Amino acid sequence: MAENTWDVIVIGAGAVGENVADRAVQGGLSVALVESELVGGECSYWACMPSKALIRSGLALRAAQRVGGAAEAVTGNIDVAALLARRNTFTNNWDDAGQVRWVEKAGIDLRRGHARLDGPKRVTVTDDNGEISTLTANHAVVVATGSDPKLPNISGLIDAEPWTPREATSVKEVPESLAIIGGGVVGVEMATAYRDLGAEVILFARSGLLNGQEDFAGDMVAKALRERGVTIVKASPTRIKRTSHGIDIDTETESFTASEILVATGRTARTTDIGLETVGLTSGDWLSVDDTMLTHGTDWLYAVGDVNHRALLTHQGKYQARAAGDVIVARATGEPVSDAPWGAHVATADHCAVPQVTFTDPEVASVGIMSEDAEKHGIDAQVVDYNLGWVAGASLQADNYEGQARLVIDRERHVIVGATFVGQDVAELLHSATIAIVGEVPIARLWHAVPSYPTISEVWLRLLETIGRP
Incomplete structure (x- = not known):
């Protein structure tokens, strides 16, 4: 060794790991x-980028x-x-040569192989040839291993060799039909994509969508x-x-057949x-x-991204x-740690201002607290x-545009705590809502943020008019 x-x-x-290393x-x-x-x-190879x-x-x-005018030209x-x-x-x-060049240019040492913790601040790495090296950290080890698809306990599912999101986003030939289990973000996005690709789509969503x-x-x-x-x-x-003719799928009351089946029922820690x-x-x-990404009970092990289960989104x-990369540097060099809410070394937004776009048609863009959750947050x-x-x-x-906007307002503080937009091209509305929530911009001040006309952003003025002046 x-x-x-x-x-x-x-x-x-x-x-996520690249960003920690770079900081x-x-x-x-x-x-x-x-x-x-x-x-x-x-994200680069099997999720965000190929799926979008x-x-x-x-x-x-x-x-x-x-x-x-444009419609008539589309033939x-x-x-x-x-x-x-x-x-x-x-x-x-699916070639990472460009990413490797960036890592090397950034001054980061890349090691290929499977990593395992081997006691405090020690990591063993087993490469493809079975050779093992041991790395020791002076200050911190960061786990940024992400998450894996979670497979439900359904009779015959494993033997049917289902697709996970990896297979769905890297497909080379589009199946004639696709069954999707799960009505969450991945399920509805892949239903959108595969219907456009010409597949018949059956979406199993016991509790509805999103x-x-x-x-x-x-x-x-x-x-x-x-x-x-799409059949929902x-x-x-x-x-x-799985049979020679496809995949047979039974529910308690109905039976269906599809060429392939995708499981999109959540994630589990990798x-x-x-x-x-x-x-x-x-x-x-x-x-x-904690909010500096330090694993509870340790003073050296950090966990970032999906693996800490705070917000399973790349951004x-x-x-x-x-935050983690910067606080590791601060702690290693004896610099002050800024760990108060909204400080430089914490991820406060994970608790109250997580933005997310679901790339369906219509798009769904949301940030902050949903209306039904306000009470449990004491709002x-x-x-x-x-x-x-x-x-x-x-x-x-x-x-014939169809869409809906909603704001959730904290009556006591007169600030926005949640926003949702549904409609074509609403994703670009989201960052303004995120800024308003993170900045705790008073409703009275938002009246002076004049939306340009005629854009979809004018909905901000209409929402403020509906609220009424404070």
Whole structure:
């Protein structure tokens, strides 16, 4: 075994791990970054980027079809081969050479292999040839291993060799039909994409779509999917069997057949084989952290991104990574730690200002606290709704525009604590809402933030008019 010592060891070279490593190096620390698969991780190759590339062409096509003059010029359907080729450009054909060059240029030492903790501040790395090296950290080890698909306990599911999101986003040939289990973000996004790709889609969503969002979001997405021919089944499969003709799927009352089946029922921590037991933690568990991403009960082990189960979104993981990288540097060099709420070394926004876009048609963009959750946060909430179709800019964006906006207002503090927009092209409205929530901008001050006319952003003025002047 070879022995190597670094200031910081980061396990997992996805977007989150890369950001921790980069911040630590910029702060003057030496960093070893360990990865067993592709540098760039899930987001780059099997999640955010390829999934949105699969979805984008259909959204663009329908956007043109909704505008008189442009609609008449659209004469064809999606070119599947061209769409998949474009998707491949975003994954670099699943080649991480470009990401590796960035890591090297940043001054980060990349180690290929499977990493396992081996006691406090020690990590063993087993490469593809079975050779083991041992790395020791002077200051911190960071776990940024992400999460894996969670498979439900359904008779025959494993034997049917289901797709996970990885197979769905890296597909080379589109199946004639696709069954999807799960009505969350992945389920509805892949239903959107595969219907555009020409597949018949059956979506099993026992509890409806997009639970955790405002109710109207799931209802509007369900309506649109049904109009495009997606079959939504409000039941869970009880038995699944792959045959020579496809996959047979039974619920308690009905039977269905599809060419392939995708499981999109949540995530589980990717911690089953990283040596947690060697430092007194439980293999397979999510890692519980404080707001500086330091794992509870330790003074050296950090966990960032999906693995800490705070907000399973790439942008939130990168936000956590910046805070963690900077606080590791501060603690290592004896600089002051800014760990009060909204300080430089904490991820306060995880608790109250997490933005998320679901790339369906219509899009769903939300941030902060949903109306039904306000009471449990101790907030006396005013809920304000406005029909986006009444906004001049929206009617210019698309003929017969359909959409909905909602603000959740804290009556006591007179600030916005939650916002949801549903409609075509609403994703770009979200950051203004995020700024208003993070900045705790008083409603009275927002009256002076004048939206340009005629844009969809004019909905902000209409919402304020509905609230009324303080």
